[in-house]
Amino acid sequence: MAGTALGSLSVIIFSGAMVRLTGSGLGCADWPRCNEAKFVDVSTGHTLIEQANRLFTGFVSLSVIAAVLLAHFRRPLRKELVRLAWGLVIGVLAQIIIGGIVVLTGLNPYANMAHFLVSLVLVANAFVLYRRSGDQPATYFRTGPVRIIVAIRLVVVSCALALVTGTVVTATGPHAGDEDAVRFGFALTSVARVHSVSVIITIALIIFLAIRAKQLNGDSSTRDAIQALLITAVFQGAIGYLQYFNGVPVALVAVHIVGATALWFAVCNLALSPSRELQNL
DSSP states (O other), rough: OOHHHHHHHHHHHHHHHHHHTTTTTTTSSSSSSSSSSSOOOOOOOHHHHHHHHHHHHHHHHHHHHHHHHHHHHHHSOOOHHHHHHHHHHHHHHHHHHHHHHHTTTTHHHHHHHHHHHHHHHHHHHHHHHHHTTTOSSSSSSOOOOOOHHHHEEEEEEEEHHHHHHHHHHHHSSSSSSTTOOHHHHOOHHHHHHHHHHHHHHHHHHHHHHHHHTTTOTTTTHHHHHHHHHHHHHHHHHHHHHHHHHHHHHHHHHHHHHHHHHHHHHHHHHOOOOHHHHHHHE
């Protein structure tokens, strides 16, 4: 069930992005009702897309509730799993409130940024729950030589910063969820350059980490995690430049959002120690 919760929390990032990319952010202009006349309205394409995203939140909620129940009924009881599962519940409730704020403020860019970034926090929480729900890990975070661990932490911080600057670009650009939505008043070229620099720094740090990790002859899991992150980051960078120089078409933006989620998965995989079960494969 932890895997189901993780999957649903990842899918809803994409479904939420589709609301924005199709201009359906105010398809349902009220909250929690769709509009003043109907609680559920699928009479137009925009309302259908927005309503589908809201309804999928129900499935996410059910998967999270199931994860909490299973964590409580698991024997032997493991308190850290209970805490992680309840973290998902708190996060989903926060997302529901933030989603309401997004609609009621007419797609305020700060609220939109918070909506996406909290989704990534929830994915990280669910990833940890999924990883730890198997055999007890030897350690919570990845261990190794100090210089490697410091480099890993720098990479994690840099990736997080790249994702944050990416949301600023989105909040400045043309795909805000509605043509009348409020956007940041920054120059798109300027924020795109800042985001680009953060991505380049991130890739450089990953390469630096990969070079240092060659010294870990017996730690294949760390090297594999670094390689996966490097491939994902390079792919993301390529898609980012491609969409920018082609006028940020919806299809490429959608791919970029999927890539951002995959990048965060790779970051979590690098930061967390694999369980004994995985180490024994």
